[in-house]
Amino acid sequence: MFIATLLLAFSAFSSGDVLPAPFRMELGESGKAFRVAGARIKCDVPLHAETHRLLHQMVAVSKHEQGTSGGVMVFTERPLFDASFRSFEAYELHISPDSLHVVAATPTGFLRATQTLVQMCDKKGRVPCGRIADAPAYEWRGLMIDVSRHFFPVEFLKKQIDIMAAHKLNRLHLHLTDAAGWRMEIKRYPRLTTLAAWRDAALWKDWWHGTRKYAEQGTPQAYGGYYTQRELRELVAYASERGIDIVPEIEMPAHSEEVLAAYPELSCTSASSCPSDFCAGNEAVYDFLQNVLDEVMDVFPSRYIHLGGDEAGKESWKTCLRCRRTMIENDMTAPDSMPDPSALERLQAHFMRRMGRYLSAHGRRMIGWDEVIDATLPEDAAVMVWRDLRHARRAAALGREVILSPAAYCYLDAYQDAPPSQPEAIGGYLPFEQVAAFSPETFADEAHRRRIKGVQGNLWTEYVSTPDHAEYMLYPRMLALAEIGWSGASRRSASDLRRAVINRVAQLRENGVRAFDLRTAVGQRALSHPLSHKALGATVVYHRPFSASYAASGVAALTDGRCGGWSYHDGAWQGFLADAQASCPSLDVTLDLGAERRISWVGADFMQVCNPEIFYPSAFRVSVSRDGQNYTLLGEQSVPSQKTILPDIRTFFIKRKARARYIRVQASPSAFGGWLFTDEIIVK
Ligand code: ACM
Ligand code: ZN
Secondary structure (H helix, E strand, O other), rough: OOOHOOOEEEEEOOOHHOOOOOOOEEEEEOOEEEEOOOEEEOOOOOOOHHHHHHHHHHHHHHHHHHHHOOEEEEEEOOOOOOHHHHHHHHHHEEOOEEEEEEEEEOOOHHHHHHHHHHHHOOOOOOOOOOEEEEEEEEEEEEHHHHHHHOOOHHHHHHHHHHHHOOOOEEEEEEEEOOOOOOOEEOHHHHHHHOOOEEEEOHHHHHHHOOOOEOOOOOOOOOOEEOOOOOHHHHHHHHHHOOOOOOEEEEOOOOOOOOHHOOHHHOOOOOOOOOOOOOOOHHHHHHHHHHHHHHHHHHHHHEEEEEOOOOOOHHHHHHHOOHHHHHHHHHOOOOOOOOHHHHHHHHHHHHHHHHHHHHHOOOEEEEEEHHHHOOOOOOOOOOOEEOOHHHHHHHHHHOEEEEEEEHHHHOOOOOOOOOHHOOOOOOEEEEEEHHHHHHOOHHHHHOOOOOOOOEEEEEEEOOOOOOHHHHHHHHHHHHHHHHHHHOOOOOOHHHHHHHHHHHHHHHHOOOOOOOOOOOOOOOOOOOOOOOOOOOOOEEEEOOOOOOOOHHOOHHHHHOOOOOOOOOOOOOOEEEEEEOOOOOOOOOEEEEEEEEEEEEEEEEEEEEEEOOOEEEEOEEEEEEEEEEOOOOOEEEEHHHHHHHOOOOOOEEEEEEEEEEEEEEEEEEEEEEEEEEEEEEEEEEOO
């Protein structure tokens, strides 16, 4: 199938071509090789059917190219490395012109060895002589695909499984449920797939900013879909043959609007215009979710079942009598007071604990996003960290297994190149180089490092509606994460990894994978101004405060010579929120140059990213003064407010000669209100 054509793509092998890089690899004398063509295979150990398929393909394809070899491939079962998870996937290859010995302790080890051979085998069916000893650094090397925001067909998932397997990734996490659509057939609750799997607009963006209504299956406007249990079982088997577990995610208690539309009695209000959270005080909710999990566990043999747990607003819990009673009965709040945020947190912990225990009682383990971290979770619960290092450290210190997928390195829905050159994405800027720089070890104190079980890339699909677009966002960044998951951090230099990935992407593209070609990357924002200018280091007085959440370097940020990149939260951009009436400038500062200077140009860059409501100013005004008392207007630039699909950065400026010591810069919010973001006030 797909992988067949990934074979034999190298004309001349170089040790850097194997991705992820093996733990130890010594190539023999140049030019010496084992010929796979027609080699005898001596094997009395159990192998995955996929391993047989890959081996026979290599032998047959290269036989066609090159005639037969007299060599023999010998498979030997033997414990390798230590007895931990590493031994499960470890392998050795001993390659000489006459024989190729493959050693491993398990069928999965033989599969990993064969996946390496596939990458080493050249078009003439030759594998260079040498020795390889290899084992993974992390047990969990995952990819999450959000199939709720947009539905992706089974064939697409199988193709991704093939690509994952070729790069030794071993967990496919499916985000099966969210407001935008429920995607798994649950026989006991048919409304989940006759209603909650369908919505009245195809593109998530139109739906989310539009009606947010669901549609009956089969009605003309209904967009969506779901996987039948039969399809999912087949997908699980397909993945398992390739050494990959599928981890299903069923979101709770939040991100559950679609369930509450189908079964409104499970919300706090029982209204059909539902909040996002299940009622945490209603036994019927726990029964419902346990029944759902029974079917999930029946279909997915994965040890880990993901229960979501992120971003619960808990709004409806505050006034719900059932939730209140649960909080009072469990001493989370006093009977005569409104529940405070910590009571609501404890109610969520109570919810997750109950569901986690249900899984434990069935021999499974709960995993949840990092909001679930709580000392009272079942002992065996694992945490998937998506926010920052603090959450990883806390989870590890509590003795939890930690899977790292921090947004700053692993959220593949962010722009991978300069936003104006890219299809619309959710925001952010996460180029390949930043993913490749991810170092999982730094996310835990030394004492707790062994709690880090693995890494995962996440593809959320709010703005990704087609398989082609999904592949474009996934690769090559996911290849960097495959390397990091297998090696701990990339064992090679950034430029060597980049070279290996560029070769790999060329092969993927030849084989119909719509990967992004790094060679065409525009890269980080080109700075439009010299970093040295007349206001560098000038004192800045703020007449309106900057946002504490987007402070950059504080009062020095606008004259520190640092320009921001493509991400507004990269620590160089300073944010200003419009006031409620948007009647006064959002940005209003006075710069003191320290002495009177001749000036000819005053300007600043502003960023516009409409989804998070960051807009260009509607007016940019500069006044100057010699004494700090009497100001004259240098100039004003007005710009009609207009929304744009892609983020961009624009320079606002006034060009006029003057003498001044004090410069007042004001920027009015856009007609849409929202935020202004600027990084530096430049004076020439
Ligand atoms: C998440 O991104 N809300 C897990
Ligand atoms: Zn409730």
